[in-house]
Amino acid sequence: MSDQAFRAIGATTFLSPLPAVLVSCRGTEPGFDRDNMITIGWTGVINSDPPMVYVSIRKERHSHAQVSQSGVFCINLTDETLCRATDYCGVKSGRDVDKFAELGLHAFEVEGFGAPALAEAPLFLCCRVERVIELGSHDMFMAKVEQVYVRDSLFREDGSLKMADFELVCYAHGEYFALKDRPMGFFGYSLANEDVIRRRLVEPYEKKKDKKEKKEKKAKSDKPGKKEQHKDKKEKKAKPGKKKHAFRMRMQDAPVKPRTNA
Amino acid sequence: MSDQAFRAIGATTFLSPLPAVLVSCRGTEPGFDRDNMITIGWTGVINSDPPMVYVSIRKERHSHAQVSQSGVFCINLTDETLCRATDYCGVKSGRDVDKFAELGLHAFEVEGFGAPALAEAPLFLCCRVERVIELGSHDMFMAKVEQVYVRDSLFREDGSLKMADFELVCYAHGEYFALKDRPMGFFGYSLANEDVIRRRLVEPYEKKKDKKEKKEKKAKSDKPGKKEQHKDKKEKKAKPGKKKHAFRMRMQDAPVKPRTNA
CATH class of the missing domain: 1.20.5 (Single alpha-helices involved in coiled-coils or other helix-helix interfaces)
Known part of the structure; x- marks a missing residue:
């Protein structure tokens, strides 16, 4: 029966879909102290109470040294607009390039934490390493979640979250997929x-x-030629994408905060 | 700046999207030896070489005892047709109900393994526990992947996989989402x-x-009234959903294999 219904393909890591997150970090030693991001699929929640997560990183990665030095990292969720950057950060090394600068993205400094977050992320988790387990190709960093930050524009007025507006992306067997709009x-x-x-x-x-x-x-109906009065009204109302743009600008113009882990 | 751009929501497990898999297992002791499935979101890949995964399960769960006894489990990926079953298996306990029977689903026996798989899954991973780590609310079962089985109908003739036909489902902050059709x-x-x-x-x-x-x-164009000859031709060609149905039937009619872990 098994031959007909299923085909064995060998022992692989074919668990899907997985998160496709950007882990941001910064080492404390010279040569490692530049803000960096790495794309991680080998991540997940390992405990609810206390809230704990893990990331598995290859020993030879620049970010491995950075997280080992600082003991902290941020997990930044990625959305459709960040998908290309997510791929890029999984291909390039922070040893060679400043990925934030290269991608036109911005580090967000969480005061007193020691790792940058990604200012363009819809949400990020601040994580502190509790334990490292060597497994072979990867080391598993088990970490406590210390705080979670959500982009302000993703809240409704009543304080609840507009989940559909997150437009999250995941990873399935070598490809990035967006989620359908409706659960x-x-x-x-x-x-x-x-x-x-x-x-x-x-x-x-x-x-x-x-x-x-x-x-x-x-x-x-708001095509050129309509009454000016009507047009003015519209401009004061919802402009698609306006809020997001305003947020981006704020991030870009923000002064760099003093580093706390130097 | 941080007050304007991001809002802190406290330490939570808000890592998304996550897998929404069905973990199938069977204990070895009386009262625990019935095939069971549990919905797991706290799972992921922890190492590439050797391929390793984990599942975190609450101590009080029926499946916790089952996996602890047998030392093995299967991770079954879930697709859109399995979404409701996936939710059900996360709400009900295998202590009280036979979830396979209740859902009209079928256990697939992997010879000599000791845990059933879900016959209706597009793909499953056979996993053997290497180490258990107590973390608080959950115990983390770290396991080696021993073999991966893929539904036969998901292969192309050249042996490659039709990833878009997997129609996988994931979990994001309390909701199940299908992936968009196109990566x-x-x-x-x-x-x-x-x-x-x-x-x-x-x-x-x-x-x-x-x-x-x-x-x-x-x-x-194949509406009633067309030539019979044309109609016959069409019936011999692609029937939407035919293959899937044939597979389901095969599973349903299959004799139950003798258990190996009794």
């Missing part, structure tokens, strides 16, 4: 009643669709 | 030339789209 379910949905399912899986996305359609309709 | 990139694409990008990221999906459109066009 298939939420934890517990297989036993939830129809009302709950409609409220959580259908209505929010119908509203979003309606909003999008209205916006597009409005954009069409 | 955003492949490892190294940020430095690849245009030809390679076209060949790997554009053409395969244009072909697929063309095929799909042709199929739909054909289906439209």
Whole structure:
């Protein structure tokens, strides 16, 4: 039976999909003290309470030395706009290039922490190494999560998070994939009643669709030649992408904070 | 600056997206020796050579005892058709219900291994526990991958894998998401030339789209009233979903293999 239904392909690391995150770090010794980012797929949550994660890094990597020296790193989630940068940081070495500068991205300094974060990330976790386990090709850095930061524009007014706006990216067997816009379910949905399912899986996305359609309709009707008054009104209202751009600018113009781990 | 751009939300396990896999296992002691599945998000690759993975399981879980007894488990990747089952197996306990029977799913016996796999999974990894680390709420089972099995219908004739047909599902902050049909990139694409990008990221999906459109066009033209001869020809050709169904039937009708760990 097994020959017909499944084919053995040997012992491989074919667990998918996996996170595709940018781990940012900075060493403390000369030659290692420049802000750096490395793409990591070998990462995950290992404990809920206390919150713990790991990253596995090859011994020969520049970032391996950096994290070993500082004992801290940030895990930056990656979204669709960061996908190309995510790939780039997995191919190039921080020994040779300043990846932040090369990519036009910016380090975000968390005061008193010792590792930079990626200012353009939707979310990052500040992690402190607790234990390192040698496994062969990789060393596994087990770490406690000390704090999580979320981009301000991803919060609703009531303080909840707009998960669909995260536009996260994952890694599956050599390729990067974006997630579909609408979730298939939420934890517990297989036993939830129809009302709950409609409220959580259908209505929010119908509203979003309606909003999008209205916006597009409005954009069409706002062609040159319309009344100036109308145009002014529109400009004061939602400009697609405006908030994000404003955020980028703020990051770019921000003064560099003094380093704390020098 | 940090107050404006990012908001701290405390120390949480907000690493996303994560795998949403079904871990199948079976204990060796009375009361634990029924095939079981548990949904796991706390899993990942920890080493490439040798290939190693981990799963973190709460001590009080039925599956914790089962994996501790047998020392082996299978990680079954989950696809869109398995999403509801994936949620169910994370909510219900194998202590109370036979999840395979409850869900109409089937255990696939890997000869001489000691843990069942999920016959309906697109791919599963056979894993042997090397070390258990207590972390607090969870115990981390570090394991070597011994073999990987892929559903036969996911291979092309040349032996390569049809990754887009996997239709994998992941987990992001309490919700299950399917991946978009088309990858955003492949490892190294940020430095690849245009030809390679076209060949790997554009053409395969244009072909697929063309095929799909042709199929739909054909289906439209094959309405009742057409020549019988034409209809016969079509039936012999591609039937959407046929292969999958045949596979399911094969699994369902298969005799149960003798257990090896009794």
